[in-house]
Amino acid sequence: MSAEKQGVKELIRREYQQGFVTDIQTDTLPPGLDEGVVRAISAKKQEPDWMLDWRLAAFRHWSEQTEPEWASVHHAPIDYQSISYYAAPSARPGPASLDEVDPKLLETYAKLGIPLEEQKALAGVAVDAVFDSVSVATTFKKKLAEAGVIFCAISEAVREHPELVKQYLGSVVSYRDNFFASLNAAVFSDGTFVYVPKGVRCPMELSTYFRINSANTGQFERTLIIAEEGSHVSYLEGCTAPMRDENQLHAAVVELVALDDARIKYSTVQNWYPGDEQGRGGIYNFVTKRGDCRGARSHISWTQVETGSAITWKYPSCILRGDGAVGEFYSVAVTKGRQQADTGTKMIHIGRNTRSTIVSKGISAGHGSNAYRGLVRITPKAENARNHTQCDSLLIGDRSAAHTFPYIEVRNPSAKMEHEATTSKIGDDQLFYCRSRGLSEEDAVSMIVNGFCKEVFKELPMEFAAEAQKLLSVSLEGAVG
Amino acid sequence: MLTVKDLRVSVDEQPILNGLNLEVGEGEVHAIMGPNGSGKSSFAHVLAGREGYTVTGGEVRFDDQDLLDLSVEERARKGLFLALQYPVELPGVSNLVFLRESLNAIRAARGEPALDAATFMKVVRDKAGQVNMSPELLKRSVNAGFSGGEKKRNEILQLALLEPRLAILDETDSGLDIDALRVVADGVNVLRSPQRAFILVTHYQRLLDYVEPDYVHVLSGGRIVRSGDKSLALELERRGYGWIAGEAAA
Ligand SMILES: Nc1ncnc2c1ncn2[C@@H]1O[C@H](COP(=O)(O)OP(=O)(O)OP(=O)(O)O)[C@@H](O)[C@H]1O
Ligand SMILES: [Mg+2]
Secondary structure (H helix, E strand, C coil): CHHHHHHHHHHHHCCCCCCCCCCCCEEECCCCCCHHHHHHHHHHCCCCHHHHHHHHHHHHHHHCCCCCCCCCCCCCCCCCCCCECCEEECCCCCCCCHHHCCHHHHHHHHHCCCCCCHHHCCCCEEEEEEECCEEEEECCHHHHHHCCCEEEEHHHHHHHCHHHHHHHCCCCCCCCCCHHHHHHHHHCCECEEEEECCCCECCCEEEEEEECCCCCECECEEEEEEECCCCEEEEEEEEECCCCCCEEEECCEEEEEECCCCEEEEEEEECCCCCCCCCCCEEEEEEEEEEEECCCCCEEEEEEEECCCCEEEECCEEEECCCCCEEEEEEEEEECCCCEEEEEEEEEECCCCCEEEEEEEEEECCCCEEEEEEEEEECCCCCCCEEEEEEEEEECCCCCEEEEEEEEEECCCCCEEEEEEEEEECCHHHHHHHHCCCCCHHHHHHHHHHHHHHHHHCCCCHHHHHHHHHHHHHHHCCCCC | CEEEEEEEEEECCEEEEEEEEEEECCCCEEEEECCCCCCHHHHHHHHHCCCCCEEEEEEEEECCEEHHHCCHHHHHHCCEEEECCCCCCEEEEEHHHHHHHHHHHHHHHCCCCCCCHHHHHHHHHHHHHHCCCCHHHHHCEECCCCCHHHHHHHHHHHHHHHCCCEEEEECCCCCCCHHHHHHHHHHHHHHCECCEEEEEECCCHHHHHHCCCCEEEEEECCEEEEEECHHHHHHHHHHCCHHHHHHHHC
């Protein structure tokens, strides 16, 4: 028995498997944030003036804001002057061809299970690799270009496709949107840009792998995906960071635009370093993600599996503007140790016959705290809107907590709303039952949790569903007892 | 195969088993009967390793090992199986997944390779047919919303699939209709073999009409107060437990 408990402890200790640091020369701005830093970032990216002006406007706006306090999370005040806002592997800025990428970086991504050499890559998946503040490589660009799909670093898009960036950047999440969105607009360093032209079904899964490596740096990436009329695209992001004792800030903005009959599927497997058992270190993940279903019958689907980060604060949302637009949100959020998550979605129904579906699965273990916060708003013109919300919490152990904050605003009487919520706990009797059939406690927990999450996992692209399941099992190893 | 010597168990300082002795040999079928609250389920749970029971004395050996030293899953992997009086629900976990994971865990412990999906499906369909279980129940969540009888059938299906060396059935016959009772009895009879032993906890002679036990024991006040052959069960059916309590006290 005690030998086994020992085994469990070992597992807890080695459970975060992406916690290594890559030893690489970096070009880093000193900590602190003022206009000079914003200008320096813009200069490093060789940006046009309109981009710099936008950043500066955002910075001025941010300077007048204070951090929001409404989320159900607790942390010591963040000193924004002690963070460095730019870190990039030395050599040249911007991604080059794959042969020019520093072998140390290729090695890092290979170690994370993301080989960047195209011949070794997962079939049918193109990757943009973002390391600290810059995109270091983007695979399959040529193949995608043949289909007319633009898939590149956003800093490259600012230079190469300024008309598209100008038209859409900030059109879904303005730099005035919220504190973290303003900060991001001022200092965002890289991220991914996707443009799918009219009628094109993107021939590959697109993905970005975000890696924070440097200490004391924040990562502020910005992703912009535009799906023209009748186009389809599926995009996935993954994230990891080394284990460090200080907290690190990650404040991203993601904007999606879907025009008539377009379809965007956006999946996230978030595994930032969560901090240790005592709550030392870990990433503060404060993210603004929003999709604009601008066109009629457009469809945006968010799927997220959130297992990492010390604090997660994110509400991927859909503005259902076009008539007949569909928004979906499928979420699994796991908190254990001292992790805190306040996550959910907003579905804003504006067009007629718009539909939204929300499936949220929160899992709390240890001292983890998990809050679902969701808003469904039916505006007066949204005739015949429908929403279905299902919000389930699973508790593991006696010290974890789950909260749900559903906000519903209905201004059109034709709306049909359904809301279901459950809270359950993995019981000792369930664990005993599984173990008496030969399963280890870990396997039993993982089986029960996977069963709990399966409605969400089936929404993930096939290549990643198994990965997410594995991640969840690893993440919950040793969560009981 | 199983030797229980002077087993003493309490829950929250409250003694529940007070010097229980039992010897089960390979291939034997033992019936344990006894009044409500006499400690039958507690005994079964202690054998399976359920937490919450404190062993205050005595010993249990299973094939020359100290059974009480093993974790729940180790006992299962060594061939001990407990069909629960109240099978537990696992919402969201597909019965098929549960059966496959269990079978593969047990197979791994026996040094056998995991079954591939096709073979597993064939095996599980066969066994489900044997216990008359509708394929629909295989796809549903484990025991969730199952009727009482369906849950018991599911326990017998697991028994048939996992092929343990010692199976303990805690009132698997309670609350069953006649057909389901036959299924349970047939399940036991089919699996009965010179290498496999059974402990049947039951309140009713009916089960023993179908499964003929080698021994019948009466558990009362946390001890086995009387043992005999199948005729003891018939006598209990006629006379109840009062006379034994009287004799035991005398
Ligand atoms: N976890 C527990 N906590 C407190 N008391 C318990 C616990 N488990 C068993 N007991 C007590 O131990 C005694 C024996 O219970 P047990 O369930 O073993 O009886 P049983 O012989 O199986 O009865 P039945 O025929 O009704 O199934 C009862 O008095 C019961 O209340
Ligand atoms: Mg009982």
